Amino acid sequence: QVQLVESGGGLVQAGGSLRLSCTASESGFSINSMGWYRQAPGKQREFVAIVTAAGGTVYANSVKGRFTISRDNAKNTLYLQMNSLKPEDTAVYYCNAVSRGIASWGQGTQVTVSS
Secondary structure (H helix, E strand, O other): OOOEEEEOOEEEEOOOOEEEEEEEOOOHHHOOOEEEEEEOOOOOOEEEEEEOOOOOEEEOOOOOOOEEEEEEHHHOEEEEEEOOOOHHHOEEEEEEEEEOOEEEEOOOEEEEEEO
């Protein structure tokens, strides 16, 4: 199982930006898809964005045009650039990686957007 460590969360005002990072314990070249999910208080975890090994990306409609997912396989790191943040983006953000058919999760990083 891949170990994942997220960082970059914090408190930001509406309209601001944050960049999340997720560092994996194994080479990014050996990982298939990597993605971000989030869970707000009292809600189920939801999909945010994913990037495949080939670099293809998919976004949730709620973040399309505001968030950008990317990965640097040489640094074993996944990123999520979040712009034009809204209070409804407040959640714990989790990194996910699928390697050799096994899904792994990070511990999460809190993002809080104040109005």
